Amino acid sequence: MTDKIKAETRTEFGKGAARRIRREDKVPAVVYGHGNDTIHLTLPGHDTMMAIKHGGANALLELDIEGKSQLALTKQVQVDPVRRTLEHVDFVAVRRGEKVTVDVPVHVVGDAASETLVVTENSTVQVEAEATHIPEFFEVDVTGAEAGTQFHADSLDLPSGTTLLTEGETLIVNVTAAQTAEALEAELEEAEAEAGIEKDEHTPTDDEVAADGGDGEAAEGGDSE
Template structure:
C-alpha cells in the first residue's frame, strides 16, 4: 500500500466552534499521535483526504506535509457524519518507513460454495504485523466449491511476504455449513419461541369454532 501526499496546515484553534468553522471551509480537523511526541493538530483538505482514505482502506497511510516537514501517518479512527457521510475528524498514529505496525486487516470472501450450503464469516478481520507502508488492504479467502463442513482458520489465510499473523492460528475465520431446510428453520423458530415463553395465537378458524361452542 503506497502512501498519498496530503498538504496539511497546523491547527491553532480548538473546540467545537473551531471544528465547525473548519468543516464549513470543506476541511477536516485531525490529530497525529505517536513516537513520544506531543500530539500534532492539523487541518486537512476535505475532498483529497476523503479520497485518500477511501483508496487506502481501513488502514490508509497518508504522507502529511506541513511546516516544511513530512510525516507518515496511519489512519486509526475516522468520524463520519451519519447523514451527509462526510469526514468530521481523523485520528492518526505517526509511523516511519520500515517500521512494523499492528493492524486489523479485513477478510474478503470470494467464490461460491457448493449448493445448499451456508457461508458464515466468523471473523471479519485478521490481526497482523506489517511494514507501515506495505499494509495489505484486505485478505482474499476463496470458498469456491467448498462443501458443508469446510472451515477456514486464520493460519490458512494466505499472507503476503513480510506480513506476520498475530491472530491465534486456530481462530475460525470462515465456516461453511449445510443450509437449513424450511422445515428445520420453522422447527428452530418454534423451539426458540417455546424457550422464550411465547405462545402463538390460535388460527382464526379455531378461534371462531371455540366461540360458537360456548
C-alpha cells in the same frame, strides 16, 4: 505507495473551531506517536477522503506539515452519518521500514456449494507488517466449498514480511448446511413452547362458519328488517 496531503497546523480547538473548519470543506485531524507532542492539523476535505478511500482501513498518508514530511497511519475516522463527510481523523506517526500492528479486513469471494450458508466468524485479523507495506485486505475463496468446510487464520495467504498475530486456529469463515424450512419451523415451535405461547390449531367446521353468519359478519340476536 502513499497519498501526499498538504496539512496546516491549527491552534484553535473545540466544537466551534471544528465546525468552522468543516464549513471550509476541511477536516480537523491529529497526529500522535513516537513520544512526540500531539500535532493538531487541518486537512483538505476532498483530498483526504479520497486518500482514505484509496488506502482502505489502514490508509497511509504522507502529510506535508509546513514543508516537513510525516508518514501517518490512519487509526480512527469519524464520518457524518447523514452527509458521509469526514468529521475528524486520528493518525499515528510512523517511519519507513517500521513495523506496526494493524487489523486487516477479510473479504469472502466466490460461491460455496448449493444448499450451504457461508458465515464470516471474524471479519478482521491482526498482523504485524511494515508501515509502508500493510495489506489492504485478505481474501478467502469459498468457491465450491461444501458444508463443514472451515477456513482458519493460518490458512490466509500473507505477503512476505507480514506476520500473523491472531491465533492460527481462529475460525475466520465457516461453511454450514443451509437451514431447511422444516428445521426453521421446528425451531420456531420450540421457541414458542419455551415462551409459553400456544397455537390455536382448530380449523372451523362449515356449521361453525354458518353459525357466524357465513359471510364473515357475526350473527346478532333478535329480529332484523
